[in-house]
Amino acid sequence: MATSVRRTVSTQADNPRPDTGRVPLRPASEVMDLERLGSLHQCRISFIRTIMRKVMAERWGIQRQRFDLDDNGYGTCIYRIASPTRIYNLVIFAQHLDAKDRSDRVIAQAWDLAFALCLGDVDEAYLAVLRENVPRQEAGRCDPRVLVLSRANRSLRNFDAMVDALASGEQPDPDALAKVGYLYRTTAVYGNGKFGIADYPRLRDSDDFGLPFSAQMFSVYLLRDFSIRQVEHIARRRAPDTAVGLHPKLQRYLGIGNSTGLGMAPFLINHPQLINQWLLMRESALSRCLGEIPNEQTRQQMIDLIDHSIAHTAQTHTDDPRQSKANQRLGQELADARDWLASTDTSEVMLWQALLNWSRAHASLETNELLNSLLMELYPERVDELEQTMAAAESQDLTPEMGTDDLLARLRRDYDWAIAYDFSDPEQTHLFWYRSAEKEEPRLGERGVDPGEENEMGLDIARQADSLYQALREWEAQQGQATPLVEFLLAYPRFKAIARRVQTLSEHAYGDIRANVLARGTLPIHLLRCKLAFFGATKFDPRSDRWVRITMFQGAPCIEDIGTHFADDWWMPLKPTVEELAPCTSR
Amino acid sequence: MHVSLNEFTSTCRRALDSLGFPPGEYEDAAEMVVWLEQHGLGGARLLGEILPRLADNRWPALTVTHTDGGCVIMQMDEGSILHGGSLAADLACTRALATGLGIVRLHGCSDRSFILGYLARCARRGHHIAAFWCTGEPRRAIQNVAVALADAKLPVFRRFRADGGGEQEADTDTLTLMATRDFAMLPAASAEHVDMELLEMVTAEEFEARSRRAWDQGVEIDATLWRDLSAIRDQRLVPTSDASRHRGAGETNPAD
Structure with missing residues (x-):
């Protein structure tokens, strides 16, 4: 058996990482939490x-x-x-x-x-x-x-x-x-x-x-x-x-x-490098803005933006009880954030970082993420250029010479969240994803209840990572040593996809959504909202836990x-007032 | 029938998944098929020819029968190169990194021209790699040689008639892969060798032009093959029901 060769293959040239300034990026454990992704709002680079x-x-x-x-x-x-x-x-x-x-x-x-x-x-x-x-x-x-x-x-x-x-x-x-x-x-x-x-x-x-x-x-x-x-x-x-x-x-x-x-959900799981790039750009924009030194003018701008958001949120309607409650809380917490900001000394150099910390401690994820989007509005010169690097090369190549011990270490480092699930617990595998014969629509079934389990889609990244981890440990115990990965895959080809994914994403921290999407209680709507927020959607109106309506381009x-002055401040429009709708000549 | 490359890739992937190719392998196999079609070497036609065999075959065993540092002999149990043959190339690359030169001879393997697309991926990962395989009749052997250099986007492909006085037998189920850390160790393929008749040569530039054309215009696929692939792909679709339509998709008041 050959010994493994340590060698790193980088794909970063195709997936650029921008300079982020003095504030470090938020960790993947925070950013890639499913509920947080399901709380995103549009931002300047949507x-x-x-x-x-x-x-x-x-x-x-x-x-x-x-x-x-x-x-x-x-x-x-x-x-x-x-x-x-x-x-x-x-x-x-x-x-x-x-x-x-x-x-x-x-x-x-x-x-x-x-x-x-x-x-x-x-x-x-x-x-x-x-x-x-x-x-x-x-x-x-x-x-x-x-x-x-x-x-x-x-x-x-x-x-x-x-x-x-x-x-x-x-x-x-x-x-x-x-x-x-x-x-x-x-x-x-x-x-x-x-x-x-x-x-x-x-x-x-x-x-x-x-x-x-x-x-x-x-x-x-x-x-x-x-x-x-x-x-x-x-x-x-x-x-x-x-x-x-x-x-x-x-x-x-x-x-x-x-x-x-649900048709939108598999995209986020099947395109991890692209998702990484979108989130990396968003997080880079946030880090750059957090590192900016505020002054009285920018603080007042932020207060104005928060006030505007409160008004916009008050005009956002949904029949969905969960989202309706979240919107009410958002409005209240935005008011609290405005008060906190108004009463905080602007000599605080890291004011924006302090605001982020305040919202982490006192506000919901929806409020956290809307404040982050608002902060980006203050510094277009630091944010807008990142829109040019939202695309990504999406090839996942195997690194066959990587040692199984190296891959195990990467699993422990990057997929600790996946290994932590107990997949022997039926609650963790309650759901399965399948494609319906009706226009190939992705759907969710209950294991043991709905037909189609044998044709389950491979969206179970957490379970696959856990299986790979267990199999690699057994392999090394059998072999008495680590081996190049290719030797393991020759014996167990069914792990090729997940092994390659783990290798690839070890350089793309925001690629995998950190959730077991088979677990009972999973809310697929979080996946939909994440992608829709990057599109630039507003007014999220869930119709069920797997179905949502949104609005785009309002305002x-x-x-x-086109050709007139453009302020790029249109994204959270308020309902026109009676005065604004004074009679005008029909067109 | 006109299809886009993305459609062709997706349909090949899902059809091979339906045929029992493991995750990772069905993507790689599909990519090898599409690569050959995209670069003008008839990947779709070849897939059409072997589809009945792929549908009948169980997943063949791929075993190492001899290993000696950089030299490995592998046996595939009457399978197609699409059945995980890409791992043979990965093994050659791994051995080359360890010993300087990695040679893998894979016996019992058909459809070897599909390896071209995987060589391009090996090169993208930074490996120099060449593949040799023989086609044709006994005593009328045709040697196929593909060379992909590290970081080059595309390989060079040549086909020779190696008459050599009519002595060479055609070994039609062996693929030889040679990977190296050093560019200079790959053989210089001359088109002017006295005993070799160059039948075809496709340069990286020509491959690039064909690829660009395919991305721009899509590809033409035989309608029967497309129908067959689609039918195989659809075997993994789950029949619908009212419960599936409503509960499975979460529909509520869709028309208001």
């Missing part, structure tokens, strides 16, 4: 913030080139987009949807509208191809000219009420928009090669959409404009003499919804605002 800064700074040209809708708002619309480097077209097909077919689930077969972001211009022949395939979504086939494929359903609560109001010359009730801040919810936004569309590497080196999910987020942004133009169009067709356009303040207050189920500039 994807919709990034794409809005880019569109506004580069003054992208966006035209409604075609707007062929009938009296009911059904038909075809094409947006033509000119970035500094390329031309794109967003093609939208709006259609009638029977009430019986209406579902936000991925298993739905029809939607109120379907759309595709395409590279280059779309001629009539290609439009016919798109018309044949885009509305069918998963059942259609597209080609690499399509960069993003998506669909959306109307919010029944808002859509008809808004058409009625505009048709009768009135503005819609802002309270209703505060409750549900959108007219459409996307139910899936596909990129990266799905159903024949362009693979992500085609976009990776592009100036426009090289950052993760930027093409998807931009497509959703344009859908927001369509939703406004569509309700205005229907209102005008219904009552040409009385209809008015939507007030600009309300246009800006309108976002786009998204409805997400963002409208496409008519």
